[in-house]
Amino acid sequence: MADNNNRSGGNKLLYLTDKEITKGIEAMMFAYRGFTSDPDEILANYGYGRAHHRALHFIQNRENINVTELLRILAISKQSLNRVLRRLISDSFVEARPNPADRRSKLLYLTDSGKMLADELARVQMNRVRMAYRAAGNEAVIGFRQVLENLISPEYTRQEQDYD
Amino acid sequence: MADNNNRSGGNKLLYLTDKEITKGIEAMMFAYRGFTSDPDEILANYGYGRAHHRALHFIQNRENINVTELLRILAISKQSLNRVLRRLISDSFVEARPNPADRRSKLLYLTDSGKMLADELARVQMNRVRMAYRAAGNEAVIGFRQVLENLISPEYTRQEQDYD
DNA sequence: AATTTAAGTCAACAATGCTTACTTATTTTT
DNA sequence: AAAAATAAGTAAGCATTGTTGACTTAAATT
Numbered sequence: 001m002a003d004n005n006n007r008s009g010g011n012k013l014l015y016l017t018d019k020e021i022t023k024g025i026e027a028m029m030f031a032y033r034g035f036t037s038d039p040d041e042i043l044a045n046y047g048y049g050r051a052h053h054r055a056l057h058f059i060q061n062r063e064n065i066n067v068t069e070l071l072r073i074l075a076i077s078k079q080s081l082n083r084v085l086r087r088l089i090s091d092s093f094v095e096a097r098p099n100p101a102d103r104r105s106k107l108l109y110l111t112d113s114g115k116m117l118a119d120e121l122a123r124v125q126m127n128r129v130r131m132a133y134r135a136a137g138n139e140a141v142i143g144f145r146q147v148l149e150n151l152i153s154p155e156y157t158r159q160e161q162d163y164d
Numbered sequence: 165m166a167d168n169n170n171r172s173g174g175n176k177l178l179y180l181t182d183k184e185i186t187k188g189i190e191a192m193m194f195a196y197r198g199f200t201s202d203p204d205e206i207l208a209n210y211g212y213g214r215a216h217h218r219a220l221h222f223i224q225n226r227e228n229i230n231v232t233e234l235l236r237i238l239a240i241s242k243q244s245l246n247r248v249l250r251r252l253i254s255d256s257f258v259e260a261r262p263n264p265a266d267r268r269s270k271l272l273y274l275t276d277s278g279k280m281l282a283d284e285l286a287r288v289q290m291n292r293v294r295m296a297y298r299a300a301g302n303e304a305v306i307g308f309r310q311v312l313e314n315l316i317s318p319e320y321t322r323q324e325q326d327y328d
Numbered sequence: 329a330a331t332t333t334a335a336g337t338c339a340a341c342a343a344t345g346c347t348t349a350c351t352t353a354t355t356t357t358t
Numbered sequence: 359a360a361a362a363a364t365a366a367g368t369a370a371g372c373a374t375t376g377t378t379g380a381c382t383t384a385a386a387t388t
Binding site (some may be wrong): 209212213214215218237241243244247248266267268269 | 377
């Protein structure tokens with residue numbers, strides 16, 4: 001507690017004892033559990049899991065996304081994604097339409113009910129993040145995002161650039 | 165970018181557009197993947213997964229922990245934990261010794277090779293976190309931790325208090 | 329003596345990841 | 359025009375990690 005007063009903001013490397021890093025690691029674990037907990041509850045009603053959520057999320061947030069691009073973002077095997085997509089399509093949450101510009105490729109879209117589900121999932125997750133942000137304040141949010149960006153493996157940072 | 169200059173640190177609620185929150189959500193997803201990627205590679209050599217890592221972590225970082233307490237922290241079913249513990253014990257990474265004070269309960273300890281494995285996992289994960297912290301700076305780290313704490317579900321915050 | 333607690337186990341099931349191998353359709357390259 | 363590459367899908371099989379319900383054993387508590 002007493003040590004926490006050093007907010008010089010300089011490049012001094014404090015707080016980097018093993019104990020402090022370990023606390024950060026545990027906070028990350030527990031926070032991620034909280035982060036996914038609200039969507040998880042909703043998904044359970046459909047027999048879905050986080051893979052379905054991730055697919056819905058990126059179909060919702062990347063316009064005209066195709067399967068290859070979704071595979072690249074999620075960094076999972078074609079089989080894993082296909083299993084998830086097949087169910088989302090047969091449950092009429094997602095629609096796959098051939099891309100006119102390249103008819104090998106299929107573009108993925110949310111149906112009306114897919115939009116409703118994706119919106120519901122996004123809403124509860126955004127609510128938690130929004131409240132966490134508000135309670136922490138603007139400066140904290142900036143720091144949070146900086147540390148997160150630094151944790152991302154460089155081979156995946158490309159994913160972020162096309163989204164704005 | 166130009167908007168990012170507001171660092172008043174007050175309680176003004178900016179940056180809280182849906183788009184900004186969505187970016188935070190995606191950053192959290194990608195960051196968590198980076199956060200686990202280095203341990204994941206090591207675990208694969210043993211045919212282990214993240215559940216084994218989490219068990220090793222808390223046996224390493226909570227002195228004289230028993231099964232019930234580990235169950236409470238991990239918040240998984242007894243069966244899931246038991247399956248993981250059984251393998252860790254049969255592979256001689258973990259030892260379960262009856263608690264002299266209550267012989268129903270078993271205390272969990274790392275063996276010498278368990279310590280080596282847990283240390284190796286912790287080392288690579290701490291390295292990534294440490295580098296992310298250093299690159300972001302002290303203020304950012306404080307903000308990062310504040311937001312993480314706010315993301316944790318209240319029913320699990322108790323877990324953190326006994327660790328210091 | 330009866331109840332509760334801690335730990336462990338069995339069986340069955342599901343979501344989510346993997347690999348290897350193959351097919352089909354389409355586009356691009358040679 | 360033929361060959362090669364790409365996008366998508368599928369089949370079979372396997373492992374990890376989570377679930378539930380039911381049951382046992384041993385020890386502590388009431």
